[in-house]
Amino acid sequence: MQDVKSALVIRATAVQARLDALLPLISTPEGEVVEAMRYSALGGGKRLRPFLVMETAALFDVEETYALEVAAALEMVHCYSLVHDDLPAMDDSDLRRGRLTVHKKWDDATAILAGDGLLTEAFGVLADSKSHPDAEVRLKLIAGLATASGAAGMVGGQMIDLSPSRAELDLNGITRLQAMKTGALIRFACQAGAILGKAGDEEYKALSLFAEDIGLAFQIVDDLLDHEATPEETGKPTGVDSDAGKATFVGQLGLQVARERAEELVHLAKSRLDIFAGKAQLLRDTATFVLERRS
Amino acid sequence: MQDVKSALVIRATAVQARLDALLPLISTPEGEVVEAMRYSALGGGKRLRPFLVMETAALFDVEETYALEVAAALEMVHCYSLVHDDLPAMDDSDLRRGRLTVHKKWDDATAILAGDGLLTEAFGVLADSKSHPDAEVRLKLIAGLATASGAAGMVGGQMIDLSPSRAELDLNGITRLQAMKTGALIRFACQAGAILGKAGDEEYKALSLFAEDIGLAFQIVDDLLDHEATPEETGKPTGVDSDAGKATFVGQLGLQVARERAEELVHLAKSRLDIFAGKAQLLRDTATFVLERRS
Numbered sequence: 001m002q003d004v005k006s007a008l009v010i011r012a013t014a015v016q017a018r019l020d021a022l023l024p025l026i027s028t029p030e031g032e033v034v035e036a037m038r039y040s041a042l043g044g045g046k047r048l049r050p051f052l053v054m055e056t057a058a059l060f061d062v063e064e065t066y067a068l069e070v071a072a073a074l075e076m077v078h079c080y081s082l083v084h085d086d087l088p089a090m091d092d093s094d095l096r097r098g099r100l101t102v103h104k105k106w107d108d109a110t111a112i113l114a115g116d117g118l119l120t121e122a123f124g125v126l127a128d129s130k131s132h133p134d135a136e137v138r139l140k141l142i143a144g145l146a147t148a149s150g151a152a153g154m155v156g157g158q159m160i161d162l163s164p165s166r167a168e169l170d171l172n173g174i175t176r177l178q179a180m181k182t183g184a185l186i187r188f189a190c191q192a193g194a195i196l197g198k199a200g201d202e203e204y205k206a207l208s209l210f211a212e213d214i215g216l217a218f219q220i221v222d223d224l225l226d227h228e229a230t231p232e233e234t235g236k237p238t239g240v241d242s243d244a245g246k247a248t249f250v251g252q253l254g255l256q257v258a259r260e261r262a263e264e265l266v267h268l269a270k271s272r273l274d275i276f277a278g279k280a281q282l283l284r285d286t287a288t289f290v291l292e293r294r295s
Numbered sequence: 296m297q298d299v300k301s302a303l304v305i306r307a308t309a310v311q312a313r314l315d316a317l318l319p320l321i322s323t324p325e326g327e328v329v330e331a332m333r334y335s336a337l338g339g340g341k342r343l344r345p346f347l348v349m350e351t352a353a354l355f356d357v358e359e360t361y362a363l364e365v366a367a368a369l370e371m372v373h374c375y376s377l378v379h380d381d382l383p384a385m386d387d388s389d390l391r392r393g394r395l396t397v398h399k400k401w402d403d404a405t406a407i408l409a410g411d412g413l414l415t416e417a418f419g420v421l422a423d424s425k426s427h428p429d430a431e432v433r434l435k436l437i438a439g440l441a442t443a444s445g446a447a448g449m450v451g452g453q454m455i456d457l458s459p460s461r462a463e464l465d466l467n468g469i470t471r472l473q474a475m476k477t478g479a480l481i482r483f484a485c486q487a488g489a490i491l492g493k494a495g496d497e498e499y500k501a502l503s504l505f506a507e508d509i510g511l512a513f514q515i516v517d518d519l520l521d522h523e524a525t526p527e528e529t530g531k532p533t534g535v536d537s538d539a540g541k542a543t544f545v546g547q548l549g550l551q552v553a554r555e556r557a558e559e560l561v562h563l564a565k566s567r568l569d570i571f572a573g574k575a576q577l578l579r580d581t582a583t584f585v586l587e588r589r590s
Contacts, residue, residue, distance in 0.1 A: 026446075028451075029454075029455045029458060029460060029468070030446060030450075030451030030452070030454040030455050030458075030475070032454060032458065033446055033450060033451060033454040034446050034451075037446065080411075084407055084408075084411060087403075087404075087407065089402070089403035089404045089407060090404050090407065107384070108382075108384035109382075109384045109385050109457050110454070110457075112379055112382065112384060112385065112407060113379075113450050113453055113454050113457075115411075116375075116379060116410070116411075116414065116450050117445055117446045117450040117451075119411065119414060119415065120414065120441050120444050120445040120446075120450065121441065121445050121446070123418045123437060123440075123441050124437075124438060124441030124442065124445060126437075127434050127437040127438040127441060128438065135430035135431050135434055136430050138434060139422050139430055139433060139434065142418060142419075142421075142422040142437060143419060143422040143423065145418075146415050146416065146418050146419030146422060147419065149415050150412055150415040150416050150419060151321075151325060151328055151329050151332065151412045151415075151416070155325075155328060155408050155411050155412040155415065156323075156325030156328060156329075156412075157325070158408055159324075159325040159327060159328040159405070159408050160324045160325050162404050162405075162408075163324060163325075163327065165324060173324070180325070
């Protein structure tokens with residue numbers, strides 16, 4: 001666990017520096033939107049998705065500068081989704097990572113545009129040869145990101161999360177929602193490593209399944225933390241989903257069964273990595289980290 | 296002029312059919328966001344940007360299915376920008392193309408997500424080999440679209456348009472704003488044809504300048520129509536910008552000089568096409584159409 005935490009910090013520091021360079025401040029009149037993009041993208045967080053890109057790419061000895069570039073692009077997309085989801089018209093959150101959300105610090109219009117800008121910029125980064133010299137690799141990354149973040153992925157998941165039928169979802173419905181809203185980008189983070197590494201079908205499939213398992217475990221743990229953790233631990237309000245009457249894993253399964261389910265998924269996730277043998281130890285430890293995190 | 300109008304209708308019909316196919320209805324719970332995306336993308340309009348993609352590509356005898364795919368992607372981006380710009384937090388418009396805007400027909404959250412979905416989908420379309428078999432061509436299109444629609448283009452332009460200093464922009468400031476907010480995507484539409492056609496530097500440059508000239512003329516005519524046309528003609532409220540105290544080309548130059556400036560730009564635009572000789576006649580007529588349009 002300590003190794004994972006150290007590795008997360010090291011990767012997060014590199015991603016932070018790269019995002020800083022990819023989103024330079026400008027002094028022209030539109031500079032305010034770039035400031036808001038930077039505020040969101042450089043605002044910290046675990047950087048789990050970038051970490052997964054870099055650690056899965058490392059399985060295939062991908063040159064680190066490529067993995068870092070792709071990791072930064074994915075984090076831009078993650079941050080865009082947070083900025084838009086936090087808007088009053090959506091989840092209406094004032095706090096994120098212990099700081100004011102973008103629309104609270106600026107206004108709704110700036111938050112909408114900053115999110116739009118981050119999403120757009122992410123595709124620009126992936127199109128650039130700094131992400132990988134092979135054009136076909138870059139195009140696979142772009143196509144994969146579009147699928148993971150579009151109506152079949154993140155956007156569709158958020159739509160379900162806001163729909164009137166959200167409160168009555170059954171376990172299958174919640175699982176599908178999670179797979180779209182948060183799972184798709186986590187899965188793509190692991191697939192991106194495989195794409196960068198020109199992995200074979202078996203390796204690509206193994207990493208996809210690993211990501212699906214930890215993605216679902218991640219969401220179940222999120223629900224558990226929403227019940228059990230304090231706002232000081234998570235850096236955002238807790239008890240929100242249950243108070244809003246949303247069906248959650250904990251609500252469907254109860255605390256104990258939900259925790260057992262998360263544990264099973266993490267166990268399963270680790271077994272997906274057997275084909276990588278010792279090289280995947282840090283990723284196995286990451287699955288444990290997902291289970292035991294308190295924020 | 297009649298030729299341009301007919302050609303616009305023919306191209307618009309093809310783009311409409313392609314958008315319809317690229318955004319299939321789904322019956323799963325997130326289907327509502329796809330309906331909103333379709334409502335925006337299939338809601339008509341002149342389809343000027345797709346037309347420019349297809350007609351500039353035709354200069355180089357690009358296979359029409361490729362140009363149509365790229366045209367549809369660009370129209371998705373144009374529609375996303377309209378959906379977000381119409382939001383209450385931005386321009387707060389109830390009507391667009393004579394119909395309710397997306398946030399009036401659904402709600403703000405759905406409009407934000409539908410815009411996000413259209414932007415994302417556009418990049419997915421360009422990454423697909425249906426847009427062009429050559430990977431390097433697709434990557435150039437993706438990079439160009441990201442630049443045209445990001446903080447240095449459309450997003451940045453909209454940020455300036457909403458900024459407190461917007462009212463006091465001088466003629467240079469308004470021109471820069473226009474070049475970003477609406478000009479960048481019009482320019483990219485013409486550059487896309489050149490990219491698809493693997494144009495030489497001189498041809499690429501000529502089409503870029505043509506696009507800059509008609510883009511600026513287009514905006515000046517927009518300002519003129521905001522003063523002179525009726526809502527029945529334009530399908531949206533008129534007198535909005537001047538009522539809002541925004542600095543406009545007409546406000547800065549007066550009606551007569553503004554019209555003369557638009558005429559000069561269209562004349563200049565046509566001269567940019569000299570290297571294409573007779574093959575570019577329809578594009579020259581398009582420049583005239585931009586000047587004489589009433590909606």
